[in-house]
Amino acid sequence: MTDQRTPIWLDCDTGHDDAFAILVAACHPQIELLGISTTYGNASLAKTTYNTRAILKAIGSEKVPVYAGAAKPFCREASHAPDIHGESGLDGTTCLPIPDEPVRTDKTAVDAMYEALISTPRGSAWVVPCGASTNAALLFATHPDLVNHIGGVSIMGGAIGDGFTDAQLGTVTGEGERFGNITPYAEFNIYIDPESAKSMLSNDTLAAKTTLIALDLTHRFLATPEIQKRMLHGHEPAPNGSEPSLVRKLFLEITTFFAKTYADVFGITIGPPVHDVLAVVAAFAPTVFNDHDGGRYEVSVVTEGAHGMPSAAGGSQCGRTIATPALPASEGVRIPRDLDADQVWRMIDQCLGIAEGRKW
Numbered sequence: 001m002t003d004q005r006t007p008i009w010l011d012c013d014t015g016h017d018d019a020f021a022i023l024v025a026a027c028h029p030q031i032e033l034l035g036i037s038t039t040y041g042n043a044s045l046a047k048t049t050y051n052t053r054a055i056l057k058a059i060g061s062e063k064v065p066v067y068a069g070a071a072k073p074f075c076r077e078a079s080h081a082p083d084i085h086g087e088s089g090l091d092g093t094t095c096l097p098i099p100d101e102p103v104r105t106d107k108t109a110v111d112a113m114y115e116a117l118i119s120t121p122r123g124s125a126w127v128v129p130c131g132a133s134t135n136a137a138l139l140f141a142t143h144p145d146l147v148n149h150i151g152g153v154s155i156m157g158g159a160i161g162d163g164f165t166d167a168q169l170g171t172v173t174g175e176g177e178r179f180g181n182i183t184p185y186a187e188f189n190i191y192i193d194p195e196s197a198k199s200m201l202s203n204d205t206l207a208a209k210t211t212l213i214a215l216d217l218t219h220r221f222l223a224t225p226e227i228q229k230r231m232l233h234g235h236e237p238a239p240n241g242s243e244p245s246l247v248r249k250l251f252l253e254i255t256t257f258f259a260k261t262y263a264d265v266f267g268i269t270i271g272p273p274v275h276d277v278l279a280v281v282a283a284f285a286p287t288v289f290n291d292h293d294g295g296r297y298e299v300s301v302v303t304e305g306a307h308g309m310p311s312a313a314g315g316s317q318c319g320r321t322i323a324t325p326a327l328p329a330s331e332g333v334r335i336p337r338d339l340d341a342d343q344v345w346r347m348i349d350q351c352l353g354i355a356e357g358r359k360w
Helices: 016-027 045-058 109-118 134-142 194-201 225-233 246-266 277-284 341-356
Strands: 006-012 031-038 066-068 126-129 152-156 210-213 296-301 321-325
Touching: 006 016, 006 109, 006 277, 016 031, 016 045, 016 246, 016 277, 016 341, 031 045, 031 109, 031 277, 045 066, 045 246, 066 109, 109 134, 126 134, 126 277, 134 194, 152 194, 152 277, 194 210, 194 296, 210 277, 225 246, 225 341, 246 341, 277 341
Parallel strands: 006 031, 006 126, 031 066, 126 152, 152 210
Antiparallel strands: 296 321
């Protein structure tokens, strides 16, 4: 890592793991957070936009501009995840502040993304979609010149399966083992708008600049009980009798709720995977990840088949991400398989410490 800050535009559907992505993007000293666009996903657009603003207030970063983006995919109905994130998209917290800064309405989310990104030095900025790819796909379709200007794209999405890593991907009652988290084959962010994901991953120039943070990796980054303890008190022992800060309490509550739903739905009891923060880390600290075999793949997205909530999807493979090793003439998408988890948790602790020093 260098002393120069990496400009990032974050695109998210703020639920429990997105909160950690916002924390690191807004507080890490090596990141310049240009802005946040919101999308449907973990909850409705209105709820995810509110959650985004509330988390920014909690970490003393309310001046980061927030723009509401897509409320649904271009050609499908919106899907949400109340079984994992609750009805609000961020259930389980008792100390989430009420945001003061309104959502920006001076321009569209896509225009805000483009203007912020194109103003950065060529090859420096990253787009980080942590939810559906709807906003990002529209951005690059509307402004194809941006593809050659940015430094990269880091997408949290997809599930490769078939032993891609040894991570525990979960078991659902009545369905057995699976590698998807919305259907047996598909990861939620890709599944809810597979056409948008496909449009990005099939663009050869953009794919060569893209890192895909799949479930196969995020399920190696679990908030275990020991991690939750460190989250509340920090990596260094707290003075005897000291009260944890409100921001640390908030992030612990977020984690414990997420842990319960992952245990209830997927049978993962050691702690929940904190998916989205890894997409942020990939943008400014790529050496945290290990690619093993070179890590470059041609990625296709299945768009055919039944679509809806899992009960309506049946045996459909819609939303599945299929990765094959890239040909020598093609750079392909980077898909890391391993990471230095302790280093990332230390980054999160550092950012919590920075957030503690800021006023709500």
